[in-house]
Amino acid sequence: MDRLSSVLSAFRPKATSVTSLRFSRQREHLSLSSDSSYWLYMISGELTLTAQGNSRTELKEGDGVWLASGQNMDVSLADKRQFETSILICEFDFGTKALNPLLDLEWQWIKVEKDDGIAQQLLALSTLLLAESLQPRCGSQVIVERLAEAYLVQMLRQFIQTQKIQLGLLAGLSDIRLARAIVAIHEQPQQAWQVASLAEEAGMSRSVFSGLFKKTMGMTPMAYLTSWRMRLAAQRIKNGDRNLAILSDQLGYQSEAAFRRTFKKVIGVAPGAIGR
Known part of the structure; x- marks a missing residue:
């Protein structure tokens, strides 16, 4: 993709x-x-x-x-x-x-x-x-x-x-190296990604990748991974996917409880409040 x-x-x-x-x-x-x-x-x-x-x-x-x-x-x-x-x-x-x-x-x-x-x-x-x-x-x-x-x-x-945007996701996608890591997160959010494995996707050293990612995206690679997972979860819940046990597994969480805690922390509301 x-x-x-x-x-x-x-x-x-x-x-x-x-x-x-x-x-x-x-x-x-x-x-x-x-x-x-x-x-x-x-x-x-x-x-x-x-x-x-x-x-x-x-x-x-x-x-x-x-x-x-x-x-x-x-x-x-x-x-x-x-x-x-x-x-x-x-x-x-x-x-x-x-x-x-x-x-x-x-x-x-x-x-x-x-x-x-x-x-x-x-x-x-x-x-x-x-x-x-x-x-x-x-x-x-x-x-x-x-x-x-x-x-x-x-x-x-x-x-x-044209690299018109200098900060955020559009800026990250404008950098072909960062884009490889970002697309990997998007396509496989359930994967147990670490900074080292994402840096390998980007074809960069761990330290250079981490620095460039934070400078360009405004957050660390692991923070973006969590943010993407929770935003994806919120979008799916909004569209009618209410089985949190399956959803949490699909997004790489080993327990529904951990998923719920992270969701509330990132999105600001409990999963059940989405779409009300």
């Missing part, structure tokens, strides 16, 4: 809505659910998005920004004389930020400018997505949702290939 698919097989993005919004007033408010991820694409005009803590980004026509999780933002138009400022909003159910490791980002949002190489690689999909969403025809809703999902996966692929 390739490095991105090793994550997407467990946390698959699903487009829940694709809409366009027009802004006409100088200052407006945009509220996006924290339970969803978003891709915002400037169709026309220019604006500035300002979130809590004064994090802000300016978007011009053809620019886009990926939000790992939604938030409340103020929208300011760049020019009072603008007659039309519109933005395409793609909303995704991509698992919560607490569960999906792909959403562990150093930044709350990632901007892709129009002239960026990533934007050029996505141009064909952007054109199709805009055409279907702005001029609805028979079956457009289904087509638009699938196009939005393909767009997100392509964008994540570009983030990895």
Whole structure:
């Protein structure tokens, strides 16, 4: 399994809505659910998005920004004389930020400018997505949702290939050596991995591997292994897998009690509280 698919097989993005919004007033408010991820694409005009803590980004026509999780933002138009400022909003159910490791980002949002190489690689999909969403025809809703999902996966692929992200899982997957160890964890979470065996997967010495992994991923290899197992468990429980004895065995735990303790410590709630 390739490095991105090793994550997407467990946390698959699903487009829940694709809409366009027009802004006409100088200052407006945009509220996006924290339970969803978003891709915002400037169709026309220019604006500035300002979130809590004064994090802000300016978007011009053809620019886009990926939000790992939604938030409340103020929208300011760049020019009072603008007659039309519109933005395409793609909303995704991509698992919560607490569960999906792909959403562990150093930044709350990632901007892709129009002239960026990533934007050029996505141009064909952007054109199709805009055409279907702005001029609805028979079956457009289904087509638009699938196009939005393909767009997100392509964008994540570009983030990895261009090493755009510097910290977290996407950064780790961008390093071909670390990626081998990370994919091994993803594909065989039940394995009794140790730092030495993961370093061997990466083709690195134990000390160099440990240092690079922590610097890139923001945590030690064994901490990531535990985090992946528990997030995977939470995702499976959320999807209806309630047999904890079998689940704990599948994730490398010799006792259900040890699994329960680790789950509560990592996720913050007992397994039974997931999905309620």
